[in-house]
Amino acid sequence: MKSSYLITGCILLLACAVMPAQAFSAQSLAITLDANGNAQAHFTYGLSFTEQIAVFANITNPVSELKTVFDDNLNREVTVVNADSSSADITIPSFATISQANGTETMTTPAFSLSTFQNEIRQNWWAPLVSVDMTPEVTTITFPDGYQTIYYNQISIPAVTHRIE
Numbered sequence: 001m002k003s004s005y006l007i008t009g010c011i012l013l014l015a016c017a018v019m020p021a022q023a024f025s026a027q028s029l030a031i032t033l034d035a036n037g038n039a040q041a042h043f044t045y046g047l048s049f050t051e052q053i054a055v056f057a058n059i060t061n062p063v064s065e066l067k068t069v070f071d072d073n074l075n076r077e078v079t080v081v082n083a084d085s086s087s088a089d090i091t092i093p094s095f096a097t098i099s100q101a102n103g104t105e106t107m108t109t110p111a112f113s114l115s116t117f118q119n120e121i122r123q124n125w126w127a128p129l130v131s132v133d134m135t136p137e138v139t140t141i142t143f144p145d146g147y148q149t150i151y152y153n154q155i156s157i158p159a160v161t162h163r164i165e
Contacts, residue, residue: 026114026136031095035144037107039095041070043136044087066090069117074110105164109141113156 027044034040043066066088070078074092081089096107118134135155142148149160 025133027138029114029136029139030142031092031109031140032142033096033107033109033144037094037096037098039092039109041090041092042087043090046086066117069114069120073112073116106161107143107164108159108161111157111159115155118155 025046030042032040067080079091096109099106114134139151143162
């Protein structure tokens, strides 16, 4: 009986070793700013079957990894409000800076990059089993007056300055 478990385990291990890499891929990042410069970010991504098993088995925790990357990248503590196998909602305090000049308010968002997250995932022992692409297909930044800046297939987002009308 023990030998059948051993043989089955070896076959599964071999299958995992030779299977093609699965993909963890970013799909979209939507950042919505409030009048105080705080942001709500909605990040959607796809987890492969292998990654879902890793999350289920607590081998990895994408929520804590996302939080760490945003904390480090933005130099402020963020809150992951909700996360599941396809998306995460993140609150980012004081994301945009606000300045006043001649009665006009201007908001500026910081430049940031998801390449750090991509590199951190690649450092894990299970990284050879996955293909990581943290470049969102679409990144949208929405200001309180409804103005939007949209970026396509960019892992690094530049600072955005917008005059609030």
